[in-house]
Amino acid sequence: MIELVGLxxxxxxxxxxxxxxxxxxxxxxxxxxxxxxxGKSTTVRMVLGLDRPTAGDVRIDGKHYDGLKDPPKYIGALLDAEAVHGGRSAFNHLLCLAQNLAGGRAATGRFPGR
Structure with a gap:
């Protein structure tokens, strides 16, 4: 769960x-x-810990991004749609990133409840 409060x-x-x-x-x-x-990109950057909020709080499963043991297990982001290969969907782009971060282990490509 991702919670933003007064961000x-x-x-x-x-x-x-x-x-x-x-x-x-x-x-x-x-x-x-x-x-x-x-403020779209700014919001996502704060969720990912790339920018610090002036006020408010962001938590992912109750922790700040930098407190997560393995952040890519919890959250993925696509900040610039132009960075995606023209023949690849946003989902496949994120799946490719997950596979790279998995260090050769297979990423499932499934989301809970999907």
Whole structure:
């Protein structure tokens, strides 16, 4: 489960994300839609621990990203759709990443409840 509570990110006076709160259940694939500058990438970057929030908290199964023993087991992200090979779906892109991170072990390609 991914939990965001009061997540806020400011760059000086500019508010990129403003008190965002939501929960994503296990196995749920989630996307963000919105115009440029809406805070989509900033939110995902905070979930992944790539950016620190100005305020609020992000937890994955009750832990911060950097507290997870093996983060790719818990969460995967596609930050730039243009980085995906034109003949590959987002799902297959993430599956390929999981297989690479598995160090030669087979990734199942299944999500809980799917």
């Amino acid at each position: 806020t990110k400011r760059y000086g006076e500019k508010v990129a994300v403003d008190h965002l709160t939501f929960t994503v259940g296990p196995g749920i694939v989630t996307g963000f839609l919105g115009p440029n500058g809406a």
